[in-house]
Amino acid sequence: MLLIEPTLIQQRIDDLQDQDLYIHLEMTTGAYAAHLDSTKHPAATFISNATLRYIHGSISGEGPYRVGLKTEKGWVYSEGLTHYEETEQERLILAGHDTQGKLVVALQLSKEPF
Numbered sequence: 001m002l003l004i005e006p007t008l009i010q011q012r013i014d015d016l017q018d019q020d021l022y023i024h025l026e027m028t029t030g031a032y033a034a035h036l037d038s039t040k041h042p043a044a045t046f047i048s049n050a051t052l053r054y055i056h057g058s059i060s061g062e063g064p065y066r067v068g069l070k071t072e073k074g075w076v077y078s079e080g081l082t083h084y085e086e087t088e089q090e091r092l093i094l095a096g097h098d099t100q101g102k103l104v105v106a107l108q109l110s111k112e113p114f
Contacts, residue, residue, distance in 0.1 A: 001083035
């Protein structure tokens with residue numbers, strides 16, 4: 001994975017706008033490791049292969065980045081994104097890693113299920 005380049009990611013977001021997509025969104029603050037370290041608050045979010053169509057999307061921040069996707073009836077929002085998968089051309093795969101390189105947040109969009 002490469003560090004996010006906001007201009008490139010904004011173009012990818014724009015390219016996927018107004019299409020029926022599958023979304024994968026997950027976040028963890030240590031839920032998987034809380035049993036090993038009691039200082040970790042066991043919080044997590046996970047949604048996979050839900051369908052989404054957004055009418056506007058944007059990336060903002062100075063890094064870590066935020067991505068917001070406006071739908072007809074609400075918003076999908078993800079913060080803490082640091083990297084993107086450069087080999088994926090048909091899908092947008094974004095991730096946020098902590099200082100130890102562990103995954104904290106992931107936002108993925110695709111025309112096909114994950």
